Amino acid sequence: MAAPAPSAPALRLDGLGKRFGTTDAVVDLSLTVPPGEVFGFLGPNGAGKSTTIRMLLGLLRPTAGAARVFDVPAADVERAHRWLAYVPADVALWPSMTGRECLDLLAGVGPGTDGRYRDELVERFALDPDRRARTYSTGNRQKVALVAAFSTRAPLLVLDEPTSGLDPLMEREFRACIAEAAARGQTVFLSSHQLAEVEAVCSRVGILRSGRLVEVAGLADLRRLHRAEVVVELGTAAPDLQHLADLPAVSDLRWSGPLRLELSLSGPPGAVLRALGDADVAHLEVREPTLEEIFLDYYGQVPA
């Protein structure tokens, strides 16, 4: 397989937008994914993840903006798709074809497939490739698409909620495959509404809400950028600390007893530390929020 331009970003979306009738499925989405990155594309159902992915595959025409894959316009599928592999959210196969025939076909029409790796993947995902597709469960169909995608060793893997039908064992296998792909330098664009999955495999995430990209950050930055949970235990009561609630960085001040308080801190902690300086602090704990909490932060305030 001819290599893509080495300096080009694996994926570049420029002001991408898609409108279905009166619904804005995706609005002004700009994003660059450099080669080698495992990017998590997070969002609840209906956020526009699949729509975005279908645009970058050239299956949908954007109503605004443009998408490029290794600097090739997404609409030029004969070129752009030489360097990518895709796993759709709902995998549909021709019912009378066996899994092996599906794999053969997808390998045959593409630029190249690693047959040995494919056989290994079939084993690892415990797929029976000689059964006809009509006998496959959702998870089995997904396995066919996953095996086909990973075995291409394409520089860019575009995966749309690929584990929704997999059991935990297979999910572990999937994560291992992603890790292997990342180690080989493949780029992964993984859409998901499962935080644990993204947390486990991605180095950077974008959060999509109602078609808008509301945050793009490295996993560590994302946590830091956000509020910290602060727990303070006092040696002696300090009523003055009531004023903490007036500080702009502090929200959600809770007293769980006269000597114990919790607060959410966003932004730099200086003012809070100064306020605590005069008190008799026995124990101070600063905890990063879980991704789940961050996620709820974004979606908790969604307009109806």
Next chain:
Amino acid sequence: MTTRTAPDRAPGSTTPPVPPRSAARAATAAALREVRRGTAVLALVCGGMTAMVALQYRGMDGALGAGSLAALAENPAIRTLFGPPAGLDTAGGFTVWRTGTVLAVLVGIWAALTATRLTRGDEEAGRWDLLLSGRLRLGTLVTRVLAVVLCAAALVGAAAGLGLALAGAGVRGSVLFGACLAGTGMVGAALGVVGAQLFGERRSASGLAVAVLLGTLLVRMVADGVPALSWLAWTTPFGLTGRVAPFAADRWPPLLALGLLVAALGALAVVLHAGRDVGRGRWAGRDRRTRPSRLLTSLPGLAVHRVRRPLAGWAAGAVAYFLLIGLLATTMTDFLRDNAAFAELAAQAGFAQLGSVQGYVAALDTLLALALGAFAAGRVAATAADEAAGRLALLYSRPVARARWAAVEAGTTTLAVAVLAVAAGLATWAGAAWVDAGLGPGEALAGALAVLPVALLCLGAAIAALGWAPAAVLPLGVTPAVGGYLLLVFSDTFGWPSAVRALSPFAHLAAVPAEPWHAPGAAGMVAVAAALAALGLAGYARRDVRT
């Protein structure tokens, strides 16, 4: 906060579980919703067409020359197609003779396809899982849907009868004709549900239902053509319609037989549902295949793989049909020998060439054009169905441009259509040779191949629809053949302006082998077909892929 659990697009995914009685009612209501538009359209077409033909006939007030009418009606080719004429001297009888068979085939096929769509199609798409996850039983669901489709077919028949009656054709005959048409449609519907119980795929179920229905038309032709076998007419809706002979004999006992046929097939459909799992047919075939097909490694291979089975089925049907037409050629020559007066009449009326075996074959090859056109449109419709079911998403994620795959499919379909034409031509020749009718193999082949441009027009129209109106590929695809055929028939019968007549592709076909091949007409049609296809491919490459 609503978006966190925003409903996905999967229809019905948020429907709460329903108690069984209303579940059955909900199933009926859903089925009604799915058939109402098609039923309304077809009822309008049938009612409108019968009324129009009857009114036109009455308006001409005997100006349809008795001579030319008789020449047409007694022409063996026309007799083979439409059955022996009866009551041509009345508006109703003329209408039944001219439109009856065409409408019956149309309604029967529509009912069969609708039945498989509502049963096997919905089941394939997983829409029944939800209904059946409650306490609704499979048998109840099958029965309900069957009842809905039977009623829809009955309604269409009633509309045709109503059209005739309103045009003043006489109530008794109109009622009988409406009942015959309704019965034929109901036979198609019941066949569709039977097919859906047997096969796990909608296409196979539809194929079986339509093949059996058209097979019964073949049986009627045998019954008409071979006196010793005339009793066979009692086993087919088309033959029974002939026995009823609305506006002539006006018999009602054959209607009872038609009702029994519908009841038997309906009962068979309900019985067959037992002993199969939801989502599967009784004839599931084997679930494993250890040796993968060698074809499935390239786009052309895939296209050939996809067309193989339908082609084999259609070829078997075409060979049977045209073998029979060849075999019946002597009944025609006999008829000509015994009716010197007819030959003279036909010659006077300008149908001289129709009086020969070659003319007979040329006229019946018109039917081949309809079949080839339907096949071509059906293949493109299969591509559209693959797309709508999401089966092309993986293929299109490889370096495969949509227009390339559609072009490969179109090329394969063109070849398949040519194969079908050759098969039909050879079968005609074989049949005619068997009875020494005096038709050469070259003539038979030329006659069959001469209608290819019409099939290509259908292919072009279907591809244009794929690009611009993907929900209507089949109806738009068959329009050049079916619409063109009806247009020609009406233009010729009622002397419509030649500009209108020229819109029909059939106006540009010569009656090969009775007449020499008309190259400019063929070239023009192929050019239009190519333009339509190019337009469609451009649209298909640009538009959104549906899922």
